[in-house]
Amino acid sequence: MSQTITRSPNHQITKSYHHCRQVARTRAGNFYYSFIVLPTERRRAICAVYAFMRYCDDMVDEGGSNAEKRTQLDQWRDGLDEVYASSNGLSHPILPAFQDTVEQFSIPKSYFEAIIDGAEMDLSVTRYPTFEDLYQYCYRVASAVGLVCIHIFGFTDESAKRYAESCGIAFQLTNILRDIQEDVEMDRVYLPQEDLETYGYTEEDIRQGVIDDRFTQLMAFEVDRAKKHYEEALPLLPLIHPSSRACLAAMIRIYRQNLYEIERRNYDVYRRRICLSAWKKLAIAAQALIQKRV
Secondary structure, eight states, rough: OEEEEEEEEHHHHHHHHHHHHHHHHHOTTTHHHHHTTTOOOOOOOOHHHHHHHHHHHHHHSSSSSSHHHHHHHHHHHHHHHHTTOSSSSSTTHHHHHHHHHHTTTTEEEEEEHHHHHHHHHHOOBBSSSSSHHHHHHIIIIHHHHHHHHHHHHHHHSSSHHHHHHHHHHHHHHHHHHHHHHHHHHHTOSSSSSHHHHTTTHHHHHHHHHHSHHHHHHHHHHHHHHHHHHHHHGGGGGGGGGGGHHHHHHHHHHHHHHHHHHHHTTTTTSSSSSOOHHHHHHHHHHHHHHHHHHH
């Protein structure tokens, strides 16, 4: 269970935190609007770990051969080793802030190792036969993120870890449903093959953006699965430190709103990408903060 430690200011660390904040502000999308309601120390920390994970994702999603991307991920693993060895002279501008954060909030290294492993899966695994197979991927790229976050948020009971895992799964399933078309263009199909077979919907149908009864039944099933994981995560909120609850509440509401929007559009994720406006996200964050204070 994490506790905040008061630390002496350091110019290099301060500069690194500023860099991480800029990364989060320009790249975090859904998450950044929930970050802004955190107390300063926790907000700085969440931006630092976000920046670490953002760079990891970018290594996989941007140009270059898979061999080059694996080399970059291995170098990122080396950077992680340096951080946990309490090395000085860290090689990347985000790492001083990241190192300060993991030490301050006692975040286990294994979570970040899982996140890097999850990013690497996108270089070799493009199909998932069963939901159990997909679950492993979702755990690495999303549940591990949730576990990192609750160490920064602060939590009062070990059961929070189980609920954070469910929350991460719910978020990633929402992302998968929102990004079906974008992913297939990169030759990635995250919908379990067993589900496609059950509803008679093919990868070619995905590529063509076919919307019919097969598709709506498939999507209704997948949305219902995501909703169940949101429900399983509900006990998490009261276990989080009161100063962090508004942030977590905003995260959950923003992601659930994306899921509701998919339903509202009768599951049409092909013609126009599901995306909440900045004003909508700000309104959700403000509402979460107001409710925390009531």
